[in-house]
Amino acid sequence: MPVKVLLPTVLQRLTNNEVEVQAEGGTVREVVDDLERRYPGLKERLCDETGRLRRFVNIYVNNEDIRHLANEETPLKEGDEVSVVPSIAGGASPPGAQRE
Amino acid sequence: MSCVRGLRCKECGRDYPIAAVYVCEFCFGPLEVQYNYEQAAQSMTRDAIAARPRNLWRYRELLPLDGEPTDGLQSGFTPFIRAHNLARELGVRDLYIKNDGVNFPTLSYKDRVVPVAIAKAKELGFDTVGCASTGNLANAVAAHGARAGLRRYIFIPTGLEAGKVMGTLVYQPTLVAVEGNYDDVNRLCSEITNKYHWAFVNVNMRPYYTEGAKTYGFEVGEQLGWRAPDNLVCPVAGGTILPKIWKSFHELERLGLIPSVRTRMFAAQAATCAPVVTAVHRGSDIIPPMKPAPLAESVDTSLRIGNPADGPYVVQAVRQSDGWAEMATNEEIIAAMQLLARTEGIWTETAGGTTLAVAKKLIEQGRIRRDETTVICITGNGLKTLEAVRERLGKPIPIAATLAAFEERVLGA
Numbered sequence: 080m081p082v083k084v085l086l087p088t089v090l091q092r093l094t095n096n097e098v099e100v101q102a103e104g105g106t107v108r109e110v111v112d113d114l115e116r117r118y119p120g121l122k123e124r125l126c127d128e129t130g131r132l133r134r135f136v137n138i139y140v141n142n143e144d145i146r147h148l149a150n151e152e153t154p155l156k157e158g159d160e161v162s163v164v165p166s167i168a169g170g171a172s173p174p175g176a177q178r179e
Numbered sequence: 180m181s182c183v184r185g186l187r188c189k190e191c192g193r194d195y196p197i198a199a200v201y202v203c204e205f206c207f208g209p210l211e212v213q214y215n216y217e218q219a220a221q222s223m224t225r226d227a228i229a230a231r232p233r234n235l236w237r238y239r240e241l242l243p244l245d246g247e248p249t250d251g252l253q254s255g256f257t258p259f260i261r262a263h264n265l266a267r268e269l270g271v272r273d274l275y276i277k278n279d280g281v282n283f284p285t286l287s288y289k290d291r292v293v294p295v296a297i298a299k300a301k302e303l304g305f306d307t308v309g310c311a312s313t314g315n316l317a318n319a320v321a322a323h324g325a326r327a328g329l330r331r332y333i334f335i336p337t338g339l340e341a342g343k344v345m346g347t348l349v350y351q352p353t354l355v356a357v358e359g360n361y362d363d364v365n366r367l368c369s370e371i372t373n374k375y376h377w378a379f380v381n382v383n384m385r386p387y388y389t390e391g392a393k394t395y396g397f398e399v400g401e402q403l404g405w406r407a408p409d410n411l412v413c414p415v416a417g418g419t420i421l422p423k424i425w426k427s428f429h430e431l432e433r434l435g436l437i438p439s440v441r442t443r444m445f446a447a448q449a450a451t452c453a454p455v456v457t458a459v460h461r462g463s464d465i466i467p468p469m470k471p472a473p474l475a476e477s478v479d480t481s482l483r484i485g486n487p488a489d490g491p492y493v494v495q496a497v498r499q500s501d502g503w504a505e506m507a508t509n510e511e512i513i514a515a516m517q518l519l520a521r522t523e524g525i526w527t528e529t530a531g532g533t534t535l536a537v538a539k540k541l542i543e544q545g546r547i548r549r550d551e552t553t554v555i556c557i558t559g560n561g562l563k564t565l566e567a568v569r570e571r572l573g574k575p576i577p578i579a580a581t582l583a584a585f586e587e588r589v590l591g592a
């Protein structure tokens with residue numbers, strides 16, 4: 080499932096300064112794994128050791144916060160837009176905490 | 180003479196040089212300005228401060244600028260008044276209002292944070308500034324940016340009060356009304372920041388911008404006769420000002436300018452959008468993003484942020500200080516706006532109504548003790564939210580221009 084991913088400046092060093100990249104996956108989790116294949120090192124920026132999204136990472140699918148959807152399991156369809164935004168632009172939850 | 184050492188990640192402690200960066204590359208945590216306090220203490224004495232101009236740069240050792248400030252020279256140092264009438268009405272002994280509703284030039288606390296962000300943006304070489312705003316910030320960026328000769332892209336949600344929209348447009352920035360609420364605007368501004376080399380005051384300038392909010396607390400400390408209050412009640416939207424006031428008291432203490440801080444910090448939000456209050460009540464550090472109640476059901480729009488950037492730091496300051504958080508209903512907000520006007524002659528906007536309504540509630544709950552010193556943070560001006568009170572104020576008495584009409588219609592003779 081090809082989707083478009085928007086990345087924040089702090090990650091663009093890993094993507095040759097690309098702001099918008101393509102990735103594949105049927106869920107947000109799969110897209111994160113695919114990004115890691117394409118841009119090694121990217122996943123550890125987004126996720127902690129247990130594979131959960133970090134406290135200060137917000138992800139939006141078609142402009143909706145995935146915490147209002149199905150979190151990392153949010154399903155994706157072709158052409159969806161996934162945006163990764165530092166939580167400075169919105170709230171945060173502590174490490175390991177439930178992302179409600 | 181700058182006392183700035185650099186930036187540090189608030190979460191993992193990694194250090195970064197001063198630049199237009201705002202999150203940690205490794206953990207995405209927010210970055211905060213670090214100072215050399217020993218150096219600051221040498222020049223920042225009570226006498227030295229007293230001799231300085233009455234503006235926000237009075238405390239400049241603890242603000243993140245390298246050169247001489249040229250922005251906001253009339254901003255800050257707002258009135259601090261002992262509110263005798265309101266104190267009597269609420270049944271407390273020692274009550275103060277810090278009134279940023281008359282901050283210069285755009286009548287809100289945002290006249291503190293914006294000059295600092297704009298001054299820093301100029302030092303970093305930007306020619307364009309922007310912001311995501313619930314209204315007051317838009318006014319401040321439009322005005323301060325105009326004077327600084329910068330291009331301005333300002334983003335607000337649709338449906339704001341006319342006063343806030345016109346109070347931005349008059350300075351002729353590019354004003355963009357985004358479909359959706361503030362949280363949508365904020366996300367969009369983050370995405371724009373990634374692509375365009377602009378200084379968004381509350382996105383990539385955020386480490387500098389937020390430091391400007393400390394000046395509210397520095398002034399409270401100084402105006403109270405160099406001490407911190409027992410209680411402070413503060414409105415919360417994105418969560419900038421409350422933790423920065425808390426920080427400012429500790430910085431004053433660290434420099435030996437005030438005795439040790441025992442202040443309890445109280446957070447105020449409107450019931451129509453209260454993610455931080457909800458977290459405090461649940462005893463949780465987690466602030467689940469919340470969808471605000473529909474605009475048509477919300478008297479307040481200034482504090483209408485469902486996904487507050489610095490919400491976790493508000494919860495932390497409230498907890499560390501043994502404070503609390505409460506919310507106010509639409510009715511309570513409007514009643515409190517009228518109460519402040521009637522008792523102290525101060526017309527505040529809905530954010531101020533929220534704060535006073537919450538203060539009243541906390542006093543009734545016994546969480547704010549009646550014999551202690553309490554500061555209520557009034558951060559905005561009532562002229563910007565006419566819509567909130569329009570139907571509540573009655574009408575002037577219409578009469579013909581004759582003495583008889585006056586006596587009959589007004590005096591009821």
Ligand SMILES: Cc1ncc(COP(=O)(O)O)c(C=O)c1O
Pocket residue numbers: 287288313314315316414415416417418419420421481482528530531558559560
């Ligand atoms: C009048 C007024 N007071 C207080 C605030 C609180 O802001 P924050 O919690 O983001 O510092 C705002 C935010 O827009 C405001 O407009």
Ligand SMILES: [Zn+2]
Pocket residue numbers: 188189190191192193203204205206207208
């Ligand atoms: Zn970090």
